[in-house]
Amino acid sequence: MSERKLKLALSVYGVGGPGHHSLWKDPRIPKNASIDIDWYIARAKQAEAALFDALFIVDSQFINATYPAHYLNRLEPLTLLSAVATHTKHLGLIGTASSTYNSPFNLARRFGSLDQISHGRAGWNVVTSFDTGTSRNYGLEEHLDYATRYGRALEAVQVIRGLWDSYEDDAFVADVENDLFLDPTKLHALNHRGENFRVDGPLNLSRSPQGQPVIFQAGISEEGKTLAGEVAEGIYAPGEDFESAVEYYADVKGRLAAHGRHWDDLVILVGATPVIASTDAEAHDRAREIYESDNDFDRKLAAFGRGFGAYDFSQHDLDAPFPDVAALADKGGRTRSQAIIERAREEKLTLRQVVEESAQYKPSPFIGSAQTVADTIEKWFLGRAADGLNLRARTPDDIDSFTEEVLPILQKRGLFRTEYEAETLRGNLGLKVPENRYAVDTDASALVEA
Amino acid sequence: MSERKLKLALSVYGVGGPGHHSLWKDPRIPKNASIDIDWYIARAKQAEAALFDALFIVDSQFINATYPAHYLNRLEPLTLLSAVATHTKHLGLIGTASSTYNSPFNLARRFGSLDQISHGRAGWNVVTSFDTGTSRNYGLEEHLDYATRYGRALEAVQVIRGLWDSYEDDAFVADVENDLFLDPTKLHALNHRGENFRVDGPLNLSRSPQGQPVIFQAGISEEGKTLAGEVAEGIYAPGEDFESAVEYYADVKGRLAAHGRHWDDLVILVGATPVIASTDAEAHDRAREIYESDNDFDRKLAAFGRGFGAYDFSQHDLDAPFPDVAALADKGGRTRSQAIIERAREEKLTLRQVVEESAQYKPSPFIGSAQTVADTIEKWFLGRAADGLNLRARTPDDIDSFTEEVLPILQKRGLFRTEYEAETLRGNLGLKVPENRYAVDTDASALVEA
Ligand SMILES: Cc1cc2nc3c(=O)[nH]c(=O)nc-3n(C[C@H](O)[C@H](O)[C@H](O)COP(=O)(O)O)c2cc1C
Numbered sequence: 045m046s047e048r049k050l051k052l053a054l055s056v057y058g059v060g061g062p063g064h065h066s067l068w069k070d071p072r073i074p075k076n077a078s079i080d081i082d083w084y085i086a087r088a089k090q091a092e093a094a095l096f097d098a099l100f101i102v103d104s105q106f107i108n109a110t111y112p113a114h115y116l117n118r119l120e121p122l123t124l125l126s127a128v129a130t131h132t133k134h135l136g137l138i139g140t141a142s143s144t145y146n147s148p149f150n151l152a153r154r155f156g157s158l159d160q161i162s163h164g165r166a167g168w169n170v171v172t173s174f175d176t177g178t179s180r181n182y183g184l185e186e187h188l189d190y191a192t193r194y195g196r197a198l199e200a201v202q203v204i205r206g207l208w209d210s211y212e213d214d215a216f217v218a219d220v221e222n223d224l225f226l227d228p229t230k231l232h233a234l235n236h237r238g239e240n241f242r243v244d245g246p247l248n249l250s251r252s253p254q255g256q257p258v259i260f261q262a263g264i265s266e267e268g269k270t271l272a273g274e275v276a277e278g279i280y281a282p283g284e285d286f287e288s289a290v291e292y293y294a295d296v297k298g299r300l301a302a303h304g305r306h307w308d309d310l311v312i313l314v315g316a317t318p319v320i321a322s323t324d325a326e327a328h329d330r331a332r333e334i335y336e337s338d339n340d341f342d343r344k345l346a347a348f349g350r351g352f353g354a355y356d357f358s359q360h361d362l363d364a365p366f367p368d369v370a371a372l373a374d375k376g377g378r379t380r381s382q383a384i385i386e387r388a389r390e391e392k393l394t395l396r397q398v399v400e401e402s403a404q405y406k407p408s409p410f411i412g413s414a415q416t417v418a419d420t421i422e423k424w425f426l427g428r429a430a431d432g433l434n435l436r437a438r439t440p441d442d443i444d445s446f447t448e449e450v451l452p453i454l455q456k457r458g459l460f461r462t463e464y465e466a467e468t469l470r471g472n473l474g475l476k477v478p479e480n481r482y483a484v485d486t487d488a489s490a491l492v493e494a
Numbered sequence: 495m496s497e498r499k500l501k502l503a504l505s506v507y508g509v510g511g512p513g514h515h516s517l518w519k520d521p522r523i524p525k526n527a528s529i530d531i532d533w534y535i536a537r538a539k540q541a542e543a544a545l546f547d548a549l550f551i552v553d554s555q556f557i558n559a560t561y562p563a564h565y566l567n568r569l570e571p572l573t574l575l576s577a578v579a580t581h582t583k584h585l586g587l588i589g590t591a592s593s594t595y596n597s598p599f600n601l602a603r604r605f606g607s608l609d610q611i612s613h614g615r616a617g618w619n620v621v622t623s624f625d626t627g628t629s630r631n632y633g634l635e636e637h638l639d640y641a642t643r644y645g646r647a648l649e650a651v652q653v654i655r656g657l658w659d660s661y662e663d664d665a666f667v668a669d670v671e672n673d674l675f676l677d678p679t680k681l682h683a684l685n686h687r688g689e690n691f692r693v694d695g696p697l698n699l700s701r702s703p704q705g706q707p708v709i710f711q712a713g714i715s716e717e718g719k720t721l722a723g724e725v726a727e728g729i730y731a732p733g734e735d736f737e738s739a740v741e742y743y744a745d746v747k748g749r750l751a752a753h754g755r756h757w758d759d760l761v762i763l764v765g766a767t768p769v770i771a772s773t774d775a776e777a778h779d780r781a782r783e784i785y786e787s788d789n790d791f792d793r794k795l796a797a798f799g800r801g802f803g804a805y806d807f808s809q810h811d812l813d814a815p816f817p818d819v820a821a822l823a824d825k826g827g828r829t830r831s832q833a834i835i836e837r838a839r840e841e842k843l844t845l846r847q848v849v850e851e852s853a854q855y856k857p858s859p860f861i862g863s864a865q866t867v868a869d870t871i872e873k874w875f876l877g878r879a880a881d882g883l884n885l886r887a888r889t890p891d892d893i894d895s896f897t898e899e900v901l902p903i904l905q906k907r908g909l910f911r912t913e914y915e916a917e918t919l920r921g922n923l924g925l926k927v928p929e930n931r932y933a934v935d936t937d938a939s940a941l942v943e944a
């Protein structure tokens with residue numbers, strides 16, 4: 045029996061990956077699933093019954109008509125998760141929100157409220173916004189550049205954590221006899237003055253049983269990894285292949301020590317789209333079938349353009365050399381865009397070739413029989429490619445088959461829990477409750493005085 | 495039987511009014527009520543069982559240690575209402591949010607999401623933020639001035655309504671056979687460029703069964719009434735006395751015609767804190783008792799200061815002439831502050847006298863036996879002082895006594911519903927579903943072409 049246990053989040057519908065453009069056609073998915081709160085509640089209950097750590101909601105604030113169905117029409121993550129909260133008891137509720145296009149005070153309140161409503165199960169997945177067009181919904185012609193976005197992200201997390209500590213845990217004495225509701229010495233204004241934000245505080249909200257919502261992060265650039273090393277307690281990482289995942293894992297965890305942090309202070313979940321069948325061959329056939337269902341060139345062209353700020357590549361000759369879009373590559377998801385541009389130049393590829401290559405079939409590592417998938421997960425987990433998975437399940441049936449066929453194998457091997465350890469997200473993820481920064485100070489000064 | 499029916503919202507806990515500073519001591523209110531979602535859900539169910547139109551959540555984003563208990567620690571309104579939504583079926587869900595310290599795209603998404611989650615029961619109470627200190631939580635040293643705040647408010651409502659219309663109601667054809675999820679001609683970008691905001695859109699969210707959330711407004715200045723006349727569909731108005739309420743009602747409703755609007759397009763709810771007992775005398779005794787329970791001078795001084803941007807008046811000599819705070823009066827709630835300053839000057843009052851006078855006992859009009867309170871409500875309703883009440887109930891028992899004793903009288907008189915007319919907030923308030931602006935255009939152009 046191993047001490048360390050696998051962590052599991054469930055990402056529903058807005059899942060990305062092969063075939064996600066055609067997912068709306070699946071008869072098991074209601075046509076309005078992306079805005080149907082009952083559908084999300086049902087998925088959350090499935091996840092909770094299977095002892096998942098959390099429901100994970102990704103997000104975007106920009107669309108055009110070429111976007112996949114579940115992007116076009118979607119619920120704002122915090123509103124969604126708050127509705128789910130009262131229908132669950134153990135499941136963590138992780139919402140994605142942009143640190144680029146939100147005010148820290150606003151985010152602190154909303155995640156803090158979700159944390160109170162769920163009694164300590166909230167998590168914030170900090171992103172700097174992949175979709176560059178978001179800027180034009182928030183008053184800016186151009187998406188902020190990497191340095192500014194990640195500078196804001198770090199400062200936003202610091203401010204928000206400061207706001208979350210506004211009240212020490214014993215601030216509300218509620219002493220009727222002495223007519224004292226609040227001990228005013230336990231309310232603290234942050235008075236933050238930084239490069240990006242000025243926020244005085246205090247926040248008008250107290251801490252939940254888990255102290256503060258859990259900070260997740262998703263972003264693979266050098267800047268993203270730096271942010272993760274400094275403040276993330278969870279990461280949603282791409283899980284493309286074992287070798288690169290191992291490298292990423294060691295890289296990011298290696299950054300913790302510089303901030304006085306330990307490997308256990310950060311849980312890395314890799315995105316995994318499982319395809320499970322009776323045999324490996326059958327599963328691989330099914331996976332290819334899913335990929336083929338979404339094999340329309342125009343859609344691939346539009347999806348390709350999203351990596352370049354929803355750029356419309358159809359204006360270029362498909363069979364001419366790949367156009368010069370270097371100026372577009374530095375905004376949304378630089379790592380991938382720059383690799384594509386470089387390869388196109390070196391190999392002298394046409395636009396059509398680049399698109400076809402980018403969209404070509406790359407089977408997910410998590411395809412096979414339940415036994416094979418369980419073996420793969422064990423390998424990734426013990427091989428330190430991941431602390432857990434963010435399961436990007438396509439349909440409710442996919443959640444069931446993972447839960448009923450793969451999880452029991454992992455439980456038998458002692459790799460996955462057989463009951464919840466806690467009623468908070470931190471408790472289940474094995475993360476410690478952060479002490480209130482002001483309470484710590486008080487203890488210290490008490491010691492000095494003693 | 496009258497055609498026009500009384501409308502009722504329920505405002506819980508954060509109610510203002512006499513004795514609200516001591517409310518936390520009431521044994522019927524859990525000490526953590528202001529952050530206890532189960533408490534709100536229970537109140538919502540009480541209101542729904544009694545056929546109320548809506549739950550109404552007020553808000554503030556600034557505190558210091560002198561604020562009343564339910565201000566100190568409170569849930570963000572949208573997160574709160576979303577959790578309440580799935581536990582109710584008919585009840586409207588009206589949340590207060592500042593147009594001064596929020597981005598329109600952010601608000602459009604959050605209220606739009608609540609509207610989808612509740613299947614058409616959301617309302618937005620637009621405020622420009624009473625608490626001037628909010629500015630320092632959002633990067634600004636000074637609260638924006640009236641003209642700027644109300645200019646932003648109007649433009650924000652216009653932008654947000656535009657975003658809510660991004661999808662025509664039949665945009666999602668979800669035609670599996672023809673592989674068409676969205677009819678792209680029915681998705682519209684707003685491309686707004688205004689004095690305060692630039693927002694391209696489209697919003698990534700479709701319209702609910704009520705078309706758009708209902709726009710409420712609360713703010714009594716000339717600027718506030720102008721905003722209401724132009725865009726509000728509901729108002730939360732002070733209900734201090736019959737005469738001033740009649741005047742306010744006629745004033746605001748009189749502004750509708752200039753915008754091509756009708757009296758029925760706007761529902762005015764006055765704030766009402768009922769105190770009901772077996773006899774009028776008993777009710778008045780009880781009301782005075784409530785007032786006396788909160789009769790501490792230091793608290794009155796702090797509460798008085800809140801009208802001047804949470805100004806700390808304790809730094810002044812209480813028995814010297816009222817200090818010169820004209821510069822503070824133009825920010826949070828100008829109407830009242832300026833009247834106070836003027837009176838203090840004319841009457842040569844000391845600070846202590848002004849505070850005592852401001853806090854002196856003014857019985858609410860809605861005190862008495864059930865019969866008396868029902869008569870008063872009928873008078874206000876038929877006398878066009880109000881279209882309904884925002885019931886600021888102190889405790890669950892107060893909701894019950896209003897529901898069980900007053901409402902049956904009003905129902906017998908044909909003034910209040912005996913069953914819900916609809917499952918949407920608009921439907922119950924008797925407001926029409928706004929046509930999608932783009933669908934209207936299409937119809938018009940179709941006519942022209944025909
Ligand atoms: C696995 C993963 C999931 C992500 N999910 C989101 C998301 O839901 N919304 C979003 O705006 N960005 C998302 N991002 C994007 C990043 O937040 C980031 O803005 C973008 O990738 C550019 O930064 P990077 O180069 O550091 O990755 C995700 C990134 C990764 C790796």
Ligand SMILES: Cc1cc2nc3c(=O)[nH]c(=O)nc-3n(C[C@H](O)[C@H](O)[C@H](O)COP(=O)(O)O)c2cc1C
Nearest residue numbers: 552553621622623624712713714715718730826827
């Ligand atoms: C009955 C009533 C309720 C109000 N509720 C709120 C509220 O919950 N939050 C808030 O910030 N302001 C609230 N306001 C204040 C107004 O939005 C406004 O900011 C302030 O009163 C100054 O504008 P005015 O002079 O137009 O009233 C309320 C005002 C009224 C009359």
